[in-house]
Amino acid sequence: MKRDIIIVGGGVIGLMCAYSLVKEGKKVTIIDEGKIENSASFGNAGLLSAFDKSPLSYPxxxxxxxxxxxxxxxxxxxxxxxDLKIYQWLWKFVQSANEKRMKRSMELFEIYGQIAVDLYTQMEEIDGMDLDLQKKGxxxxxxxxxxxxxxxxxxxxxxxxxxxxxxxxxxxxxxxxxxxxxxxxxxKNAHLDAKRVMLEMKKYLLSQGVEFILEEKIEELIFNQHDVTAVQSQHNTYTANTIVLSTGYQTFLAKKAHNDLMLIxxxxxxxxxxxxxxxxxxxxxxxxxxxxxxxxxxxxxxxxxxxxxxxxxxxxxxxxxxxxxxxxxxxxxxxxxxxxxxxxxxxPLTPNDMPLLGRDKQYSNLIYANGLGWLGMTFAPAIGKIISELICKEQSNEENENIMAFN
Ligand SMILES: Cc1cc2nc3c(=O)[nH]c(=O)nc-3n(C[C@H](O)[C@H](O)[C@H](O)COP(=O)(O)OP(=O)(O)OC[C@H]3O[C@@H](n4cnc5c(N)ncnc54)[C@H](O)[C@@H]3O)c2cc1C
Missing domain, CATH: 3.30.9.10 (D-Amino Acid Oxidase, subunit A, domain 2)
Structure with a gap:
């Protein structure tokens, strides 16, 4: 059976991608190696701190x-x-800690932070989720x-x-x-209860027909010349038109597509x-x-x-x-x-506080939604929206202005 969209990784980023995709009428499958109950998305502080807060790599x-x-x-x-990558990462981190980059990061934080807060509000007010969203600064x-x-x-x-x-x-x-x-x-900042967000999202997505395949670790990507045709666990192969990788800090699947994501x-x-x-x-x-x-x-x-x-x-x-x-x-x-x-x-920390988003250069139906670092809860709804738009409008990275903004 060929699926429409498979999302590998059911942390907050994977779930928010699914949320925006089902709103567009897409059929989505989420595959996770765990039971979706203890990733970074559960134990974090739940701060939505996009506004007036400098990035981690500040001067x-x-x-x-x-x-x-x-x-x-x-x-x-x-x-x-x-691990040499850690030293490369540190070098890039130090290079990123300058005024120009900080200003640019804070401009982007402001735009995407507002989209995220608006979407969290919509989830509570329209979809009836209880996220304990508090807009008290x-x-x-x-x-x-x-x-x-x-x-x-x-x-x-x-x-x-x-x-x-x-x-x-x-x-x-x-x-x-x-x-x-x-x-x-x-x-302007806010906070919510991270675990509650995850549980409410999962409940909502199940009610919208999203398929969850849990305790299934994807170990391989199967390629033809220009596409990923399937993802493979130890015992099963799953085919789909589009594959989204939202695997948090784990980068070994991206490496299979010869993409060594710069995150640690x-x-x-x-x-x-x-x-x-x-x-x-x-x-x-x-x-x-x-x-x-x-x-x-x-x-x-x-x-x-x-x-x-x-x-x-x-x-x-x-x-x-x-x-x-x-x-x-x-x-x-x-x-x-x-x-x-x-x-x-x-x-999943990148050296310049910018997420790694968009289509793989060689395998165009492989999409990355990674590297949200210390701001995954803050931006997840906005990231889900961007990835959904990229897929639904069949855009290239260059055609999606949000993806280009982060690049
Ligand atoms: C202590 C702490 C405090 C934080 N505080 C905040 C905060 O206040 N505000 C904020 O915005 N952010 C905060 N963050 C950051 C935030 O938690 C992360 O950015 C966010 O949870 C990342 O989400 P994710 O979906 O990318 O990754 P994860 O939540 O790690 O989810 C990735 C999922 O992918 C699955 N997976 C990985 N590889 C595979 C595979 N091969 N096959 C199948 N499944 C796979 C994993 O099982 C996991 O469920 C904090 C983080 C920490 C650690």
């Missing part, structure tokens, strides 16, 4: 990281490795005087920013202690716990100097942090969990974290 990132390392608060861990909490002062200078537009001193910050973040310097509310796995951690209601934050926030996010959810709170490069171990390393807790506790009042769930996952 000064190297110096800032070194300073944090000296203070013992750096989120970055680098495991020396023989993102509070950037500063722990260093110097960085806070620098941020204030850039945040003088009251329509987009609210600058808060320590006392005012505590109205948003009652568990903060006096070691913080203050905060800036980035008003960047391991991160989350702790999800219950805390006293009166200390719960009123909106999502980021301890900007330490890269620790905190997201209030309906019944609990989640903190996420760390950027571990050179490791693909799926083990939750206790040293990292302790380090997150210690850094967090320096700036918060003492309180009990109850029923804590510890988690780790991998961001």
């Amino acid at each position: 000064g990132v190297v110096l800032d990281t070194l300073k944090l390392m000296l203070k013992g608060e750096s989120p970055l861990t680098f495991h020396p490795t023989l 993102l509070l950037m909490v500063y722990t260093q005087e110097e960085t806070f002062k620098q941020k204030i200078k850039k945040c003088q537009n009251p329509e987009r920013f609210e600058i808060l001193n320590v006392k005012e910050t505590k109205t948003y973040l009652p568990c903060a202690n006096d070691n913080i310097q203050g905060s800036v509310l980035l008003k 796995p960047a391991k991160g951690y989350s702790l999800t716990f219950e805390m006293p209601q009166e200390l719960k934050p009123k909106t999502s926030l980021l301890f900007a100097d330490m890269f620790i996010a905190m997201t209030p959810r309906r019944h609990d709170v989640r903190i996420t942090s760390k950027l571990e490069i050179g490791s693909t171990s799926k083990e939750v390393v206790q040293k990292q969990i302790e380090s997150i807790k210690n850094n967090f506790k320096r700036y918060t009042l003492p309180f009990e974290m109850n029923n804590t769930i510890e988690w780790c996952g991998f961001r």
